[in-house]
Amino acid sequence: MIEVIDLCKVFEDYKRGPIHAVRDVSLECRPGEIFGLLGPNGAGKTTTLRILSTVLSPSSGTARIAGFDVRRHPQKVREKIGFMSNATAIYDRLTAWETVQFFGQINGLDKATLKTRMNDIFEWLQMNDFRDMLGAKLSTGMKQKVSIARTIVHDPQVLIFDEPTSGLDVLVARVLLQKILELKNQGKTIILSTHSMHEVNRLCQRVSIIHRGQQQAQGTIAELLEEHGQPDLEDLFFHLVDRADAAAAMERTAS
Amino acid sequence: MFGSNRPRVIAAIFRREMLDVLRDRRTVFMMIIFPMMLYPLIGVVISQLLISYQESARRVVIVNAIELPADPPLLNPEKNRFARELFANPEESSKLEVIQAEPGSPWSDESRRGEMLRDGQADVVVLVPPGLTERIKEGKAADLDIVYNSSDDRGQLAFRRVSDLVSRWTERVLVRRLESDNKPTDYATPVKERVRDVATATESNAQIWSRMLPFILVLMSLTGAFYPAIDLCAGEKERGTMETLLISPAKRTEIVLAKFLTILCSSLVTAGMNLVSLGITSQQLIGQIGDQSKSGPGGPSPLQGLALPSSGTILMAFLILIPIAAFLSAVCLALAVMARSTKEGQYYLTPVLMAAFPLTYMTLVPGVELTPFYSLIPLTGTCLLLKTMLAGRMDQALPFVLPVLIPTIAYAWMALRWAVNQFESETVLFREAERFDLKSWVLWQLRNKKDRPTADQAALCFVLMLVAGWFIGPMIVSVVSSDGILTGWTTILTQIFVIAMPPVLLALLLSRNPRAVLRLKPPLDRRYLWLGLAFPIALNPLITELFAVVDQLFPMSDAMKKIFGGLTSQDSLALSLLAIAVAPGICEELAFRGWIFSGLRTGNRAWPTILISSVLFGVMHVLLSAYQQFFHATVLGVVLGLLALRSGSLWPGVVMHIVNNGMAVIFAWWIRVSPGSAGLLFSDLNGPRYHWPFVALALAATAYLIRMTFRLPADPESIDSPVSDELS
Numbered sequence: 013m014i015e016v017i018d019l020c021k022v023f024e025d026y027k028r029g030p031i032h033a034v035r036d037v038s039l040e041c042r043p044g045e046i047f048g049l050l051g052p053n054g055a056g057k058t059t060t061l062r063i064l065s066t067v068l069s070p071s072s073g074t075a076r077i078a079g080f081d082v083r084r085h086p087q088k089v090r091e092k093i094g095f096m097s098n099a100t101a102i103y104d105r106l107t108a109w110e111t112v113q114f115f116g117q118i119n120g121l122d123k124a125t126l127k128t129r130m131n132d133i134f135e136w137l138q139m140n141d142f143r144d145m146l147g148a149k150l151s152t153g154m155k156q157k158v159s160i161a162r163t164i165v166h167d168p169q170v171l172i173f174d175e176p177t178s179g180l181d182v183l184v185a186r187v188l189l190q191k192i193l194e195l196k197n198q199g200k201t202i203i204l205s206t207h208s209m210h211e212v213n214r215l216c217q218r219v220s221i222i223h224r225g226q227q228q229a230q231g232t233i234a235e236l237l238e239e240h241g242q243p244d245l246e247d248l249f250f251h252l253v254d255r256a257d258a259a260a261a262m263e264r265t266a267s
Numbered sequence: 268m269f270g271s272n273r274p275r276v277i278a279a280i281f282r283r284e285m286l287d288v289l290r291d292r293r294t295v296f297m298m299i300i301f302p303m304m305l306y307p308l309i310g311v312v313i314s315q316l317l318i319s320y321q322e323s324a325r326r327v328v329i330v331n332a333i334e335l336p337a338d339p340p341l342l343n344p345e346k347n348r349f350a351r352e353l354f355a356n357p358e359e360s361s362k363l364e365v366i367q368a369e370p371g372s373p374w375s376d377e378s379r380r381g382e383m384l385r386d387g388q389a390d391v392v393v394l395v396p397p398g399l400t401e402r403i404k405e406g407k408a409a410d411l412d413i414v415y416n417s418s419d420d421r422g423q424l425a426f427r428r429v430s431d432l433v434s435r436w437t438e439r440v441l442v443r444r445l446e447s448d449n450k451p452t453d454y455a456t457p458v459k460e461r462v463r464d465v466a467t468a469t470e471s472n473a474q475i476w477s478r479m480l481p482f483i484l485v486l487m488s489l490t491g492a493f494y495p496a497i498d499l500c501a502g503e504k505e506r507g508t509m510e511t512l513l514i515s516p517a518k519r520t521e522i523v524l525a526k527f528l529t530i531l532c533s534s535l536v537t538a539g540m541n542l543v544s545l546g547i548t549s550q551q552l553i554g555q556i557g558d559q560s561k562s563g564p565g566g567p568s569p570l571q572g573l574a575l576p577s578s579g580t581i582l583m584a585f586l587i588l589i590p591i592a593a594f595l596s597a598v599c600l601a602l603a604v605m606a607r608s609t610k611e612g613q614y615y616l617t618p619v620l621m622a623a624f625p626l627t628y629m630t631l632v633p634g635v636e637l638t639p640f641y642s643l644i645p646l647t648g649t650c651l652l653l654k655t656m657l658a659g660r661m662d663q664a665l666p667f668v669l670p671v672l673i674p675t676i677a678y679a680w681m682a683l684r685w686a687v688n689q690f691e692s693e694t695v696l697f698r699e700a701e702r703f704d705l706k707s708w709v710l711w712q713l714r715n716k717k718d719r720p721t722a723d724q725a726a727l728c729f730v731l732m733l734v735a736g737w738f739i740g741p742m743i744v745s746v747v748s749s750d751g752i753l754t755g756w757t758t759i760l761t762q763i764f765v766i767a768m769p770p771v772l773l774a775l776l777l778s779r780n781p782r783a784v785l786r787l788k789p790p791l792d793r794r795y796l797w798l799g800l801a802f803p804i805a806l807n808p809l810i811t812e813l814f815a816v817v818d819q820l821f822p823m824s825d826a827m828k829k830i831f832g833g834l835t836s837q838d839s840l841a842l843s844l845l846a847i848a849v850a851p852g853i854c855e856e857l858a859f860r861g862w863i864f865s866g867l868r869t870g871n872r873a874w875p876t877i878l879i880s881s882v883l884f885g886v887m888h889v890l891l892s893a894y895q896q897f898f899h900a901t902v903l904g905v906v907l908g909l910l911a912l913r914s915g916s917l918w919p920g921v922v923m924h925i926v927n928n929g930m931a932v933i934f935a936w937w938i939r940v941s942p943g944s945a946g947l948l949f950s951d952l953n954g955p956r957y958h959w960p961f962v963a964l965a966l967a968a969t970a971y972l973i974r975m976t977f978r979l980p981a982d983p984e985s986i987d988s989p990v991s992d993e994l995s
Contacts, residue, residue: 024694026711065514068693091516100514101507105290106283117279118517162511 013201014041014064014170018073021059033059035225036073041203041218043169046196048216049205050249056225057205058097061174064203065095077170091119094163097174102158104148108139111147112161119166126165133161137191153184160191171195173204177211189215209245221252224260228252272521280517280525284499288533294495298533302487302541306548314552324361325425326388330368330375331395336403339439341432353432353439363428370397384416390425391415393433403440470659476576477657480584481630481650483545484538488592489623491537492599496530497612500603509696519690523600527683530596531589538588542581576657584653587668590675591649595623597682604689604696630654637663639821640894642670645678688870716779724777725866729883731769732858733890739764755846762846766887767854770862785861790914792979798972799922802906805968807930808957810899815956817898843932852925859884859904860911860920873985877908903927909973915982 021034034056041047049057062068064075066086074081080088102111112133116126134140137157142150150158156176163171173192177185193215196202206212212219213233220230229236229252233245242248288294327349335341340350347365351357366389368374373383380392394412396402402409411433415426442452453459466474503509512522602619606612626646629635630653637655642648648671655664689695720728743760774781782788790796859880867876881904888896903924910919938945938952949955957965 024711024715026707029711067510067513068697087516087518090514093514095514097510099507100511102511103283103287103508104506105287110283110286114279114283115515118276118515120273120276120516 013043013076013078014039014047014203015076016040016060016064016073017075019060019063019070019075020072021056021063021068022071032225034063034070037220037222037225037227038073039220039227039230041201043201044196044199045217046192046202046204046215048212048219049203049222050207050209050212050219051205051222052207052253055222057222058099058174059225060222061095061097061172061203061205064089064172065093066090091166092168093170093172094166094168095172095174096159096163096176097172098178099174100159102147102150102155102162105146107144107146108150108154108158108161109134109143111158112165115162116165121166129165129167130161133165137161152180153187156180156184156188160188164195168200170201171203173202175205175207177206177208209249213245221249223253223256226256228256272518272524276517276521277525277528280512280522281528284526284529285532287499288495288529291498294498294533297494298491298537299540302537302544306541306544307551310548310552324364325390325421325428326364326366327425327429328366328368328374328389328392329395330372330392331370331397332365332367334395334397334399336400336440339436339443341436349432350436353435359428363425363432380414384414384422385419387419387421390419390422391429393429403444406444473576473657473659477654477659478631480542480576480657481653482627483541484584484588484653485591485595485627485646485650486620486623487541488534488538488588489595489599489619492530492534492592492596493616493619495533496526496596496599496603497606497609499526499529500600501606501609501612504606504696505608513696520687523683523687523690527593527596527600527686530600531593534592534596535585535589538592539585542585546581576659580657580659584656587649587653587656587672590672590679591646594645594675594679594682597679597686601682601686601689604686626650637667637671639670640889642667643674643894643897645675649675712777716777718779718783719869720773720778720784720862720866721869722866722871724773725863728769728773728858728862728866729887731773732765732887735765735769736761736890755842758846759850761891762850762854766851767857770858774862784865785857786865786911786915786917787861788916790916790919791982792914794975794979795910795914795916795919796922798976798979799910799919800926801968802910802923802972803927803930805965805972806903806906807927808962808965809969810902810927811956812962813899813902814895817895821895823893823895840932840936843936844929847932848925848927848929851928852921855884855887856907856917856920856924859887860907860917864908864911868984873912877905877912880908881905909976912985913976913979913981915984 016037016039019034019037020032023031023033025031037056037060039047049060051057059068063070063082064077066082066089069083069086074083076082077089078092080092082089102108103114106114109130112130113126116130121129134143137160139154139157139161142154145154147155147158171192176192177188180188189211192202192204196215204211204215216233218230218232219236221228221236229240229248231239236242236248237244240248240251242251288298329335329342332342332346341353342348342365343350343360346367348360349363349365351360354360373379374389374392375394383389384392392414394414396409396411399409399411413426413429413433415429416422417426441455445452445454500509503512598619602615603612606615623646626644627650629641629647630650635641635651637648637651641651648667652664652667652671655667740761743764744757747754747757747760770785771781774784778784863883864876864880867879871879881901884904884907885897885901888900907920907923910923911917934945934949934955938949938955942952945952945955948957948961950958
């Protein structure tokens with residue numbers, strides 16, 4: 013269960029002054045649901061998700077994961093989540109098996125549980141062919157599988173995927189999305205950021221479209237299409253982005 | 268900070284990091300292969316050099332050799348070498364080749380001779396004067412000119428040999444003369460010196476090792492820490508695995524500790540491998556040289572000194588190395604976290620080495636021994652301790668083991684804390700590789716003033732004070748006193764420009780509320796001001812006792828005493844009071860209980876703030892006057908810090924500081940003017956030291972005053988928790 017309330021993140025930049033990477037973002041994501049964060053590059057998706065994973069702290073507003081506040085109980089939060097993004101690579105000098113095992117250990121799993129859990133995961137993701145290969149030697153698809161295995165090894169309730177399919181070929185991406193859907197069906201709470209409408213259509217029950225750090229619209233896809241009178245998600249997306257850009261331009265000329 | 272960490276998690280991360288290090292070819296190379304190859308290579312080069320060095324003979328030109336007497340001979344019958352019997356070891360005669368030159372040859376021309384010596388056509392030229400044989404026979408004296416080039420090593424060496432030979436030859440000439448005059452042969456040497464060296468072979472070995480080993484060990488443990496640190500922090504950032512680790516439930520301190528232990532291991536292994544390889548190589552080398560020196564020219568070989576110290580000593584040395592390796596590892600770790608990429612990390616190596624070199628270099632300087640002051644300096648203390656131990660002077664080393672190890676461990680702890688702070692800062696972990704622009708950074712700092720200074724800014728203030736002391740201090744002395752004698756005015760100006768200026772400027776520039784940051788508000792309760800008055804009076808007998816103990820342990824040089832005496836006696840009483848009591852009372856308080864105190868309190872608990880600020884206060888006294896002042900300045904600093912913390916104000920400290928320093932001035936004046944009446948209070952007027960009942964009274968009074976301090980209403984900031992920089 014993820015609750016985000018009026019989340020803001022301001023970065024200090026010596027040249028440009030304060031930069032509002034995320035402004036007043038609120039959302040809620042329930043078990044058995046995939047929530048989509050849709051937005052162009054630089055919209056603030058990664059910053060939002062990094063705040064949820066506690067590696068960044070919010071400038072204002074709060075976020076709670078499984079009831080724990082990201083600011084006050086960051087460690088508890090990290091115990092409850094599995095986080096995967098482009099910036100979370102795997103170790104080059106560890107084998108696939110060692111990498112997953114290591115993350116199991118620091119998540120506090122005991123030896124026996126870890127072993128059965130890892131056997132299940134390696135089976136489920138079909139990773140046994142390359143379990144003793146070093147990270148550096150793995151293909152992108154294999155690395156992505158190791159990353160998923162690492163993300164779910166401690167069986168977290170909440171999963172956060174930051175643009176999980178970017179840079180993957182269609183075959184690997186398809187397998188990955190399939191696995192995410194399976195995780196949802198296991199009752200996990202999943203939040204996923206992407207700039208692909210196709211993925212949102214395929215996976216997400218509800219979606220939030222963000223641009224320029226601000227939430228432009230939120231709801232189920234059907235609700236949003238109806239509310240804004242747009243024929244499909246793509247049109248809706250461009251409509252909202254254009255509207256936000258126009259508003260920003262207005263603001264600039266006004267000031 | 269390290270209280271609630273889970274050993275299991277630390278162990279898991281440590282295992283992984285070690286695996287990572289051991290699977291990295293570069294670090295394994297630096298740790299193990301490099302030292303294993305380096306010393307044998309150096310050994311081969313040295314032994315080759317020695318062999319070729321031994322074979323090459325030096326050339327000596329003798330001008331006008333025909334004039335040399337036939338008996339005693341200076342040259343051999345063939346006139347191409349010096350006479351064998353003149354050499355202490357006749358085998359060495361082959362090392363000097365003699366070339367004869369005619370009086371009209373270029374060698375007798377002064378300018379040509381110089382050129383030819385510089386060109387290396389000869390190493391030494393000996394000019395035999397005309398009619399030498401005759402003069403010797405007639406019992407007269409003559410000059411024998413020896414010309415060489417002292418800027419050339421070979422020339423110097425050859426000259427020393429030739430000069431020895433000539434003096435031995437002169438002795439023989441003298442003996443002949445005495446014989447012909449029927450005098451005993453030792454007539455001209457009524458006293459002969461007989462020199463004996465008590466140093467055993469082991470001790471001479473130890474001497475060489477004690478200079479070299481600390482240097483090698485410390486630098487190698489630095490190298491051994493540096494590369495893995497860069498790889499485990501900046502490298503992980505670069506490879507994208509840092510964030511993977513950060514989103515795991517491991518605590519930041521657990522991650523830092525595990526990485527720290529890994530780096531420490533690597534550092535110690537590197538130092539150890541260097542030691543082992545160096546030991547094996549040197550044994551090998553001694554074997555080789557030993558064989559040669561048996562067959563070759565006699566005399567002890569200089570390399571026989573390379574026999575290793577005993578394994579027990581080396582083990583002790585290695586144990587002493589652990590804290591300093593920990594310190595270096597923690598420093599490298601903090602720097603490595605700061606670096607955005609391995610490339611940036613590599614750039615930090617040079618400044619670290621530049622800082623480490625002069626500190627370790629002290630062991631190579633002859634005559635530098637451990638002192639309490641050196642024991643406080645990171646690296647230097649350990650190096651000198653290692654030097655003393657390896658030199659086999661255990662009785663001198665043992666008293667310094669704790670004085671060296673405790674500060675080193677404290678430095679290591681502080682460096683580790685710094686690393687943890689770095690690790691907890693998201694701006695450090697997620698720094699983007701943006702171009703740094705000094706102008707916009709300064710403007711940003713000025714635009715975004717904070718309510719409170721940070722601990723970094725407190726440190727900045729201290730560094731600025733040191734820099735100001737270095738540059739402005741001598742300027743003040745040269746302007747105020749032309750004869751270089753310190754007067755009250757120099758002290759006052761130094762206080763204002765060196766001590767007070769940095770904190771005041773920083774407060775005006777960087778803080779939104781300079782008054783609050785310098786703690787200029789009135790104290791919470793007026794009674795704190797009375798405490799400020801009472802504390803120094805109560806503490807004075809105790810401080811003088813402390814000072815007496817310090818003076819006994821680390822006596823101050825007479826020159827130092829003169830300077831301090833001069834300060835109080837030369838000026839009028841009013842000027843002395845102004846210079847020694849009022850100016851420091853205000854200026855030093857502005858710095859140490861003002862800006863630095865506020866800065867340290869941000870993010871620190873109350874007691875560490877007091878302790879760190881008073882140690883800085885003590886260190887400042889070391890740098891401004893003498894290290895003997897460190898102890899009582901630090902003790903006073905603790906009380907001043909306590910008053911500042913509880914009252915929330917600078918003023919009680921100012922009162923206490925002025926009264927404390929003022930008492931020293933007034934007592935010195937009193938003792939000078941009326942020793943009789945001063946004797947009622949003091950048992951020893953030179954210290955001065957109080958009669959013991961006053962000391963006992965002082966102890967009781969101090970205890971009472973401390974109790975009072977804790978009973979008065981306290982400033983909200985004195986509640987013991989770190990103060991966040993968002994609160995004012």
